[in-house]
Amino acid sequence: MRTRRPADRASEIARAALDLFVTRGFAATKLEDVAKAAAVSKGLPYVYFKNKEELFKAVITEAIGGPLADASDMVDHFDGSSEDLLRGLVAGFRAFEESPAGGVVKLILAEAGNFPDVARFFCAQFDRRGRDLFIRALQRGVHRREFRTIEDIEATAIIIAQPLAMFSVWKRSLAPYDPTTLLDGDRFYTAYLDFLFKGLRP
Numbered sequence: 001m002r003t004r005r006p007a008d009r010a011s012e013i014a015r016a017a018l019d020l021f022v023t024r025g026f027a028a029t030k031l032e033d034v035a036k037a038a039a040v041s042k043g044l045p046y047v048y049f050k051n052k053e054e055l056f057k058a059v060i061t062e063a064i065g066g067p068l069a070d071a072s073d074m075v076d077h078f079d080g081s082s083e084d085l086l087r088g089l090v091a092g093f094r095a096f097e098e099s100p101a102g103g104v105v106k107l108i109l110a111e112a113g114n115f116p117d118v119a120r121f122f123c124a125q126f127d128r129r130g131r132d133l134f135i136r137a138l139q140r141g142v143h144r145r146e147f148r149t150i151e152d153i154e155a156t157a158i159i160i161a162q163p164l165a166m167f168s169v170w171k172r173s174l175a176p177y178d179p180t181t182l183l184d185g186d187r188f189y190t191a192y193l194d195f196l197f198k199g200l201r202p
Contacts, residue, residue: 010048013038014062017045017055022103026056026111056118060108063101064126067092072129075136082141083197089133090164094189097168106169131157138200147200163192 016038020029031045031052038045049055071092078085096102112119134157141147150156167188175181 009040009044010058011062013040013045013048014055014058018059018063018101018104021056021059021107022100026052026107027114031055053115053118056111056115057121060104060118060122060126063104064096067096067101068126068129068133071133075133082137082144082146083200085137085140086134086160086196086200087193089137090189090193093164094185097164097171098185102168103172105165106172109165109169131161134160141200145202148202150200160196167192 013034017029017034020033020037024033031049032042034055035042035045045055049058071089074088074092075085078088097105108119108122112122131154135153138147138150138153138156138160142150142153175183
């Protein structure tokens with residue numbers, strides 16, 4: 001029988017916690033609940049995570065680390081147009097946002113004020129790196145003259161990234177309670193890309 005490594009156990013616990021944090025909420029989830037969902041002993045989460053905040057950080061890493069690394073690799077090796085590169089980044093975000101892990105975005109924003117250390121961890125380790133992907137794509141497009149000159153690329157990257165995050169949050173918060181909304185993912189991303197490229201093209 002294969003013995004699971006500590007890293008595997010920690011990852012399993014983080015994945016179980018991600019599902020519970022997203023569906024139940026962070027405050028309402030106990031470490032005992034996480035242990036039960038991960039099918040491990042009641043005290044095992046405490047072996048790998050000294051408190052729930054550290055587990056929260058592991059949940060963020062588990063949810064976002066892989067997709068972010070894949071996106072960075074795509075930017076490093078992309079050989080198509082800069083417009084197609086941006087489309088690829090947005091498509092990657094959409095795939096993440098529509099997965100069960102996508103609920104972590106709403107979770108982070110909802111708990112930022114209650115757990116500032118976790119918020120700082122997210123900003124330093126993930127938010128900035130995600131924004132840098134858009135900065136690099138924009139710089140590439142300007143250098144290749146595929147995009148117009150951009151006065152403030154960093155601010156533009158924020159303008160590109162934030163609506164994606166806010167759409168993810170809106171879908172999981174207000175949208176279920178608004179019977180008049182007709183906006184689904186296809187309509188949002190089509191309109192978003194149309195608006196984006198009309199602003200970037202020379």
